[in-house]
Amino acid sequence: MPGRRWTYLALLPLLAGALARLWHWGHDRPLWLDEQMIAINVRDGGGFRGLAGPLLHHQSAPLGWLWAERAALLAFGDGERVLRAQPLLFSLATLVLVWLVVRTWFGPAGAVTAALLFGFAPSLVQYAAEAKQYSADAFCALALLALAARAVTRPRWTPAWWLAAAAAAWLSMDAILLTPGLAAVLVGAVWRRDGWRAAARAAYFAPVWLAAAGTHYLVALRYTTGEPHLRPWWQRRGGFPDGSLASWLAHRPAGLAADPLHLPEGPATAGFWLLVLAGLAVLLARRTALGLLLAAPLATAAVLGAAHAVPLAGRLAIWLLPPLFLAAAAAVEALASATARARVPATAGLAVLATGLALVPQIRYAAQPPRLADGVDDRAGMAWLEAEHRPGDLVLVSVSSIPAVRWYSSMDRLRPGRFVRPVPPGPACSPGDLPDALAGRRRVLAYSGTLTNPATPAVLQARLAEQGRIVERRAFHDGVGWLVDLHPPASPAPTLPRLKTSCLQLSAFGWR
Numbered sequence: 001m002p003g004r005r006w007t008y009l010a011l012l013p014l015l016a017g018a019l020a021r022l023w024h025w026g027h028d029r030p031l032w033l034d035e036q037m038i039a040i041n042v043r044d045g046g047g048f049r050g051l052a053g054p055l056l057h058h059q060s061a062p063l064g065w066l067w068a069e070r071a072a073l074l075a076f077g078d079g080e081r082v083l084r085a086q087p088l089l090f091s092l093a094t095l096v097l098v099w100l101v102v103r104t105w106f107g108p109a110g111a112v113t114a115a116l117l118f119g120f121a122p123s124l125v126q127y128a129a130e131a132k133q134y135s136a137d138a139f140c141a142l143a144l145l146a147l148a149a150r151a152v153t154r155p156r157w158t159p160a161w162w163l164a165a166a167a168a169a170w171l172s173m174d175a176i177l178l179t180p181g182l183a184a185v186l187v188g189a190v191w192r193r194d195g196w197r198a199a200a201r202a203a204y205f206a207p208v209w210l211a212a213a214g215t216h217y218l219v220a221l222r223y224t225t226g227e228p229h230l231r232p233w234w235q236r237r238g239g240f241p242d243g244s245l246a247s248w249l250a251h252r253p254a255g256l257a258a259d260p261l262h263l264p265e266g267p268a269t270a271g272f273w274l275l276v277l278a279g280l281a282v283l284l285a286r287r288t289a290l291g292l293l294l295a296a297p298l299a300t301a302a303v304l305g306a307a308h309a310v311p312l313a314g315r316l317a318i319w320l321l322p323p324l325f326l327a328a329a330a331a332v333e334a335l336a337s338a339t340a341r342a343r344v345p346a347t348a349g350l351a352v353l354a355t356g357l358a359l360v361p362q363i364r365y366a367a368q369p370p371r372l373a374d375g376v377d378d379r380a381g382m383a384w385l386e387a388e389h390r391p392g393d394l395v396l397v398s399v400s401s402i403p404a405v406r407w408y409s410s411m412d413r414l415r416p417g418r419f420v421r422p423v424p425p426g427p428a429c430s431p432g433d434l435p436d437a438l439a440g441r442r443r444v445l446a447y448s449g450t451l452t453n454p455a456t457p458a459v460l461q462a463r464l465a466e467q468g469r470i471v472e473r474r475a476f477h478d479g480v481g482w483l484v485d486l487h488p489p490a491s492p493a494p495t496l497p498r499l500k501t502s503c504l505q506l507s508a509f510g511w512r
Contacts, residue, residue: 017119239311
């Protein structure tokens with residue numbers, strides 16, 4: 001078919017997306033809070049065996065992914081690029097897989113549309129250059145979808161699909177959630193076409209996956225299911241229903257459009273969801289098994305979110321991007337097929353018109369990576385603390401910066417030190433705690449990094465100004481460092497009339 005040659009246009013956005021990922025990875029920006037917490041576990045968490053137990057800082061990640069990070073660290077060191085190499089490779093592999101999928105599933109219009117969406121999706125570009133497991137989630141979701149679609153039409157691929165699902169269960173927690181729905185569609189399609197005996201053969205390797213997922217749960221994942229602080233955090237972000245289930249479901253498209261899709265509000269968001277619905281409808285009518293395979297992850301996510309089991313929001317919904325993007329591409333392909341005469345010359349124009357409005361901010365993000373992930377340069381902040389630290393100084397660090405101290409410095413090098421947290425005055429915090437800690441000191445070094453509590457810098461600076469003269473205030477973008485001379489006596493300190501959390505709660509540095 002001559003028009004199939006135009007499918008090679010899809011290589012252009014895929015290559016551009018690969019370059020964007022390499023560009024972001026090459027920037028070597030400092031680790032941000034979440035990356036630091038994972039990295040501390042990989043480096044200091046007790047080796048390969050320790051990664052199988054409860055992780056420090058309430059973290060969770062697939063054990064296979066953690067082991068790969070540990071192996072890379074042992075082989076190449078603990079630099080930022082080393083820790084981000086595995087996420088980069090998963091993201092690049094996703095683009096390769098996209099090409100293999102779209103050239104067989106779609107014609108030129110659908111292939112170019114899918115390539116644009118996968119190539120420039122901000123979440124996929126972002127997590128290609130972060131030491132987190134989300135690029136593996138996207139890769140495993142796409143791989144299992146692609147192999148399931150192949151197994152539906154070619155039953156000899158069914159064992160390979162089950163083995164891939166078993167391997168993915170150790171690399172992506174979301175792959176475990178995805179597999180049952182895809183398996184139901186796969187086995188059901190075989191049953192409908194070839195009878196129950198063929199369906200039984202299609203499910204023959206299911207115990208392999210069950211053993212892999214069950215072992216992973218018993219060895220590691222069971223420690224991640226009991227973190228009580230995570231549920232309210234995700235509920236505030238719309239991941240779980242907070243009241244009416246119908247209202248939550250109605251607002252989820254807008255929430256997912258904001259994150260992880262990062263679509264601008266208005267026509268672009270509405271148009272994207274219309275394409276997804278149209279694509280699913282077209283596939284269910286024309287290629288029923290493929291339509292059900294794309295719909296199954298969406299239904300699974302909605303059920304798990306409604307049951308307060310897995311948040312349907314933000315980065316924990318990245319595994320839904322492959323079915324959403326492929327469904328949107330199917331809708332564009334159907335539109336192109338409806339105008340057969342103009343199909344080849346209109347391929348690029350139709351795909352760009354269908355996705356262009358939504359992709360402007362995505363392309364801008366891909367071309368201009370942020371210098372910092374969360375606006376704080378903890379790497380420079382810790383280097384400043386170490387350079388300024390003298391014997392006898394007291395170091396005060398905000399609680400949210402504990403991972404920064406552990407990763408970029410150490411508590412031993414910065415002792416004596418205290419972690420500080422702004423709280424209301426009361427039994428948990430006496431205004432005399434800070435003067436008592438400073439007794440006999442001549443200088444104080446203080447640092448406030450990631451703003452988990454926006455009041456921290458103001459409270460810390462005000463309380464320090466009560467005790468001495470602020471000699472230096474150093475900004476590390478949104479992070480702040482202070483050098484305070486406790487002699488001569490302090491000048492009058494500023495008041496904090498709008499802040500209820502005006503007392504500093506102190507806790508001593510821990511074991512490292």
